[in-house]
Amino acid sequence: MFAIQKIYDAAFDERQFPELLQGVGAYLGGQSGYLTWSNSVNEARFEAQYGNDPAFLQQYIETYWEHDTLRPVLYAQPEGEPISVYALLQQPDVRASRFYREYLAPQHIVDNLAVNLIKRDNMIATIAILRLGDAPPFDAADIAQMRELVPHLRRAVFLSSYRIRQANLIDAYRQTAHGARDGLVLLDEDGHVLDLGPEVERLSGLSSAAMATRSALGKTLARAMRVGEPVLHDLETNGGTVRLLLQSQTLVRNRFGDLVEGPGAAHAVSVTVLDRRWGLAYASIAAAHKLTPGEARVLEDVLTHGEMTGTPERLGMARATSRSHLHRIYAKTGTKGFSDLCLFAHRFIVPRS
Template sequence: MVLIGEIYDAGFDPARFPALLERLTGHFDASSAFIGWVDEERDAGFQAQFGNDPAWMASYAETYHQHDVLLPHLLKLGEGDIATAHDLLQQPDIRAGVFYREYLAPQAIVDNLAAVLVRRPGISAHISFLRRGDAPPFGPEDIARMRDILPHLTRAVFVQSRLIRDSGLAQGYRQASSVLSGSLLQLSDDHQVVELDTDLGRLVGLRVGEGLRRTPIADAVRATIADGLPHAAELTDPAGEPLRLLCEARPVPRDRFADLVSGSATAFIVHVTLIDQPRRIAWPAMAALYRLTPTEARVLQDAVEHSDLTEIGDRLGMARATARAHLHRIYAKTDTGGFAGLTGLAHRFAMAGPADG
C-alpha cells in the first residue's frame, strides 16, 4: 500500500510529515490533522500539522489550552486506543464551556478522531483529525482504517525519535569537541570520511566521501585506529605554518538499525587536538582554591604565563625580593615545591576552549 510506504518515508525524514498528513487527511475525509510526540528519555520531540489555521493554533497555545475539555479524555487513553469526540461535544455542559463556545464552535469543528501512538514512561505520541462544517462525525469504518495504519505510524514515531536523538548526540559531540580545543573526524569501516569539522577539513585537506590518503595525519589516524593509542602528526597548514596534531580514535559500536539509513555508517570517531593551540587557565578558581591573596594570584599568573621568574617584580612593579617571597608562599600553599610543579598544577586548571585571540 502506497500510504504505508509514505508513513515510513516520513519516519526517516520529518520534512515529509506535512505531506503525509495531507494524504491522511484525505484518507479520512477530514479537514485537518496534527501529529506530535515528546520523548523525554532521548530528549527528542516533534510535531507537524496540515490544514489548521495558524492563528487558531496560536490562540490554543496562548489561551485555550487550559480550557481544553477534550484533553483529559485523550490523556485517559492507552497506547493503541482510538476515540472520537462527537458524542462528548453534544453534552450541554461541554457546549456551555469556554472551549466549545470560543474555540470549537467558531471553527465549526464537529468531531475529532484521535489515536494514541505511544503512551509509555517518558514518551507519548498521538495523532488527530478534525472534521468541520457539514461533515458527518467519524464512524466505525474510520476507526477501522485508523487501526490498520496505527502500528505503522507508531513505528515511524520511534524511527524519527531515534534519528532525532542520534542527530542531537552528534551535534553535542561536535560542540564538545570544539569546546575542548579539538575537532571530530568520523570514518567508515573502510576509512572513508563520513563527517568532519569544516575547519579541520580545510587544515588537513580531507573531504566527506573521500578515503584517507597517504599523509602524515592519515598515517596517525590509521595508527590510532589500529592500536587504540594516541598518535601525533606534524604537517603544514595552508598558510605554510607548522601544524602539530594529536589523534585519538574510538570505535563506534555497530547498530543494525543504522543500516536502514542511506550512506556510510560511522565506524570510528577520531578526536583531533591542535597541540600548539594555547589554553586558558582558570586563574581566579586556582587562587580561590589555594587561598592565595590578590597579590599572590597576580604573581602566580605572571610567572606561569611568562615562564620567567627573574623579571616578575619588574613586570608587576614590586621589588624582586618581594616577588620571590610571594612566589615561595605560593609554593607552600599549593604544595608544589618549585616552579616546575607549580606550572604543571596551573595547567591542570586549563579551561574548556582555546585561549582568546
Template sequence: MAAGFEQRREALVGLIYDAVLDASLWSAALEGLADITHSAAALMHGYCVDRKLYTFHNLGRIDPECKHRHELYHVTNPWMRSSRFPAGRIVHSDDLIGLPELKRTAFYDDVLRPQNLAHGTIVNVVSRPGFRVSLNVERSEKSGPFNERDAAILRSLLPHVRRACELRLRMHDYREAAQAERDALDALSTGIITFDAGQRVLFANSSARMRGEELSLRVVAGSDLSGPPGIVNGVRALLADAVRSGTAGTRRLSRPNGREIGLTVTPVRGRAFDHPSHHRTASPAAIALLVDLSHNGEAASALLAARHGLTTAELRVATALTQSSDMRTAAVMLGISRNTLKSHTKRIYAKIGVRGHAELVQSIADIARVLDPSM
C-alpha cells in the same frame, strides 16, 4: 475501486515513514490521513505531561494559529480527556463531550468554529512516562461523526504511525546524545577535525576552527580544507598517508605570533567503521589534532581515544588518570565514585591493551613525545 484505495493507502504508508527522515513531510502525511478517512484536517502533537507543554505540532490543513490556541487552551480543551485512554485506543470526540455541550466552550469558539471543525477522532499514538504523542483527525459538523468504516481505515494505519513516531523520538534521542558529544568535544582545548575518505571536513570543534583562523585555514563541515597552499598540501599529504598506511603522522605549523601548533593526523579506528556502509563518504576516515605544543598532554589523550575508539566519557577518564597519582585523586577530579571509575578504567584498559594505571600513563607519554619530537 478497491485497488485504487490500496494504492493510495500504500503511498500514504510510505509517506509516513519518509516523514521520519524529513519532518517537512509530516504535513502532507497528515493531509493524507485526513483525506483517506474522509476528514477535513489532522494534527499530531507531542505533549509533556509534567510541564503541561506541547513540544511539537505537525499540522495537516490546520490553521497555523490553531497551534497557539491549542497551547493556550490545553488545560480547558475538553478533547484532552482522551489522554486517560491507553496508547492505540481510538476515541471519538462525541464520546468525550456531546456537540451541543462542546459548542458552549471557549475551545470551540476560538479553535474549532473558525476552521469549521466540530468532530474529532483522537488516539494516543505513543505513551511514555510523562510524555505522549497524540493524533487528531477532525471534520466538520456537516460531515458528521466518524463512522466505523473510517475508524477501521485509521486503525489499519495506526501501527505505521506509531512505528514512525517511535523512530522519530529515537532519532531525536540520538541527536541529543550526539549534540552532547559535540558539546564535550567543543569544551576541549585540543582542536579536533574529522575527515572522510575524500578529505572533506565532517566535523571541527571550536578549538579547531580557532586554530584554523590563526593559520588562515578555512575549516567548514561539508567542505574541503582551504587556505595557504603550503599548509593545506601538508595536511592533505598527512591525511593520504594515514589512510593508506594506517599510521599517524605529525608536523609543526607556525603561527604569525611565532608560536607553533602541533598537527597530528591519524586514521580512525573502531569496530563501528569496520562494517560496510551505504554512505561511505560520510564515514570518518581520519582525524586531525591541532594543539598548542605547550599543552600537548591533552592532545595525546585525544589521539589515544581516536586510535582505540574511546568514548567521550572514557577520554575524560583517561585524561584525569594521567593527571593524577592514584585512582582516589582521579575520582575526586571527575566527581564520581571509585566504583564508577573502576568500571570506566576496566573498559579503557581493555580497549587500549594496557594492564594498569602506570602503563596507561606511559602510553600517553609516548604519544606526547610523538606529538612533540623535541621532548
C-alpha cells in the same frame, strides 16, 4: 487502500510528515490534521500539521492547552486505540467550556479522530484527523480504517523519534566540544547523568550513569547545571584529590527525540582538571593560517610571554620586522589586535604532556 510505504518514507524524513498527514486525512475524509506531543511538565508541540490555521495552533500551545476539556479523556485512551470525540462535543458542559467557545467553535470543528500512538510515563505522541464545517462525524467504518493504519503509524513515529534522538546526541557534542577540556558529561533536565564520557569515567572510577548521578560528583554536576555558573569540585581518587572546574551549557534539541527512550540530553557539563598545565598548538595555528616560519616564531613568542615589546630582543630580530610579522599574523588570523589574538588562540589550547 492507503499506500503504507508513504508512512515509512516519513519515518526517515520528518519533512514528509505534513504530506503524510494530508494523505491520511484524505483517506479518512478529514479536512485537517496534526501530529503532536506533550509531556508531564505542561509542554506541547505540533510536530507536523496540515490544513490548520497556524495562529490557532500557537494559541493552543500558549493558552488553551491547560483549558482543553477533551485532553483528560484523550490521554486516558489506551495506546493505539482510535477515539472519536463527537459525542463529547455534544455534552452541555463541554460546549459551555472556554475551550469549546474560544477554540473549537471558531474553527468549526465537528469531530476529532485521535490516536495516542505512543504513551510513556512522561510523554505522549498523538495523531488526529479533524472534520470541519458541514462534514459528518467519523463513524465506525472510519475508526476501523484508522485502526488498520495505527501499527504502521506507531512504527513510523518510533523510528523518527529514535533517529531524532541520535541526531540530538550528535548535535550535543557539536554544540559543546569546543568547550570541553578533560571531559564532557551529558545530563537530562532533572540533572541525572546520561553519559559520563570515557575521560571522566576513567578519572572518577564511576562505572555507570546511575552510579555517577548518586555520587558527590553527580550532585555537583547537577548544581553546575542549576546555577549556570562554573562550579568547583574536589574529586577524591586513589591518587589523591583532583580539583575540577565544571561548567554547564544548555543544549538546543528537538524534544520529539525524547518520546521513545525517555528524557534526552538537555545540558552538557565540560570538565577541566585545574592542576593540569595547558599550552597552545602553535604548529597547528601556523599550518591552519599559512604563517611563515618567521611569523610563527613571533606568534609563539608574544603569546608565551603575553606582551610584544620584548619580542625583537628575545628573537634577535629588528623591531620593524617583528612589527611587520605581527600585523601579517593579525591579517591572516582575522584578528584586530593583541587581545583579540589571545582570544583567538584560546581555540588551540591543548594539555601539556
